Amino acid sequence: xAINKKGEFLADEILISDFARTLGHPARVAILKTLAERxxxxxxxxxxxxxxxxxxxxxxLKELKNMGLIQGTLNGPKSCYCINWEKLEEYTRQFNNLxxxxxxxxxxxxxxx
Amino acid sequence: xAINKKGEFLADEILISDFARTLGHPARVAILKTLAERxxxxxxxxxxxxxxxxxxxxxxLKELKNMGLIQGTLNGPKSCYCINWEKLEEYTRQFNNLxxxxxxxxxxxxxxx
DNA sequence: GAATATTATCGTATATTTGCGATATATATT
DNA sequence: AATATATATCGCAAATATACGATAATATTC
Numbered sequence: 059x060a061i062n063k064k065g066e067f068l069a070d071e072i073l074i075s076d077f078a079r080t081l082g083h084p085a086r087v088a089i090l091k092t093l094a095e096r097x098x099x100x101x102x103x104x105x106x107x108x109x110x111x112x113x114x115x116x117x118x119l120k121e122l123k124n125m126g127l128i129q130g131t132l133n134g135p136k137s138c139y140c141i142n143w144e145k146l147e148e149y150t151r152q153f154n155n156l157x158x159x160x161x162x163x164x165x166x167x168x169x170x171x
Numbered sequence: 172x173a174i175n176k177k178g179e180f181l182a183d184e185i186l187i188s189d190f191a192r193t194l195g196h197p198a199r200v201a202i203l204k205t206l207a208e209r210x211x212x213x214x215x216x217x218x219x220x221x222x223x224x225x226x227x228x229x230x231x232l233k234e235l236k237n238m239g240l241i242q243g244t245l246n247g248p249k250s251c252y253c254i255n256w257e258k259l260e261e262y263t264r265q266f267n268n269l270x271x272x273x274x275x276x277x278x279x280x281x282x283x284x
Numbered sequence: 285g286a287a288t289a290t291t292a293t294c295g296t297a298t299a300t301t302t303g304c305g306a307t308a309t310a311t312a313t314t
Numbered sequence: 315a316a317t318a319t320a321t322a323t324c325g326c327a328a329a330t331a332t333a334c335g336a337t338a339a340t341a342t343t344c
Contacts, residue, residue: 062329063303066222067197071204079195083332084180084188087269091184094276101291109179114333116292121331135290135341143277150270156200157263163207164256175299176333196302214321227303229322234301248311248320 074156077149080125085110085118090141093128098140100133125149187269190262193238198223198231203254206241211253213246238262 064072081087085108092107093099105115119139122128126145130137177185194200198221205220206212218228232252235241239258243250 061303063222064197067201071197071200075195075197075200078191078193078200080191082188082192082195084177084184085332087184087188087191088180090273091269094273097276097278102289105291109176110332111334112291113293113335117332120292132291132340135288135339137291141273141277143274146270147274150274153270154267156204157259157266160203160207160254161256161260161263163210164254165210174333198302215319218321223302224304225321226305226323230302233322245310245321248309248318250321 070152070156073149074152076125077153080121080127083118085115086122089115089118089122090127090146093139093141098138100136100138101130102136104139183265183269186262187265189238190266193234193240196231198228199235202228202231202235203240203259206252206254211251213249213251214243215249217252 064075067075081090088108089104092104096103101112101116101119104119105112108115110118119128119130123130126142127149128139129142130139132138177188180188194203201221202217205217209216214225214229214232217232218225221228223231232241232243236243239255240262241252242255243252245251
């Protein structure tokens with residue numbers, strides 16, 4: 059594309075779409091589920107349950123980290139990851155705001171007759 | 172990439188990530204907001220409020236349509252779009268299932284000490 | 285200090301997404 | 315029938331995302 063137009067939308071539209079895009083790959087959804095289930099995981103444990111190479115999983119972890127949804131701390135040669143609950147709650151709240159606002163506008167009559 | 176691995180995840184992870192990916196661009200969030208606000212819109216009205224070319228908006232509409240989130244009916248030379256509320260409700264429900272399941276696992280103690 | 289184990293990053297290939305102008309298509313209008 | 319209007323689609327360019335192997339970086343263990 060010539061230029062990226064994403065910046066020309068509203069800040070909350072950008073925030074919500076960034077959150078959604080981060081959850082827009084099943085691997086990242088699966089990683090969050092695994093982390094929530096086990097509370098914390100070293101990278102290798104996540105790689106084990108994923109049908110992807112270690113380097114690919116590492117990239118997905120990086121994206122989740124960039125979005126602030128998870129955090130990783132070094133523990134020896136291992137990396138221990140866990141969910142950033144505050145961020146997840148905040149983004150979820152924003153996302154629910156959007157869907158609630160949309161669904162509240164649902165009319166009684168059908169459209170596009 | 173060599174091959175697409177998305178199919179190797181769970182069906183509900185794929186469904187949720189497809190929904191999320193569809194909302195993963197601010198233009199598509201903005202389109203849904205506009206449609207919800209006005210109940211129904213002809214394509215041109217959406218183009219007016221969007222910082223994008225007509226052909227680009229048409230593509231975003233197509234993606235929302237492919238996901239089933241909106242539907243368009245021809246009305247003379249115009250296309251009248253509106254939200255598919257049942258689908259939006261269903262996907263929202265699935266998405267909330269995920270985030271609720273995640274957030275219910277939030278522990279009392281902090282992780283990764 | 286050498287070997288091992290774990291993970292992040294780099295480089296690369298390919299796929300997908302984004303964006304636009306031009307064009308095709310379909311319906312009104314004159 | 316010719317013209318105007320509205321929208322979808324095509325073709326293209328550029329950006330981004332996905333995936334992997336190889337390698338670098340780091341810490342542990344022998």
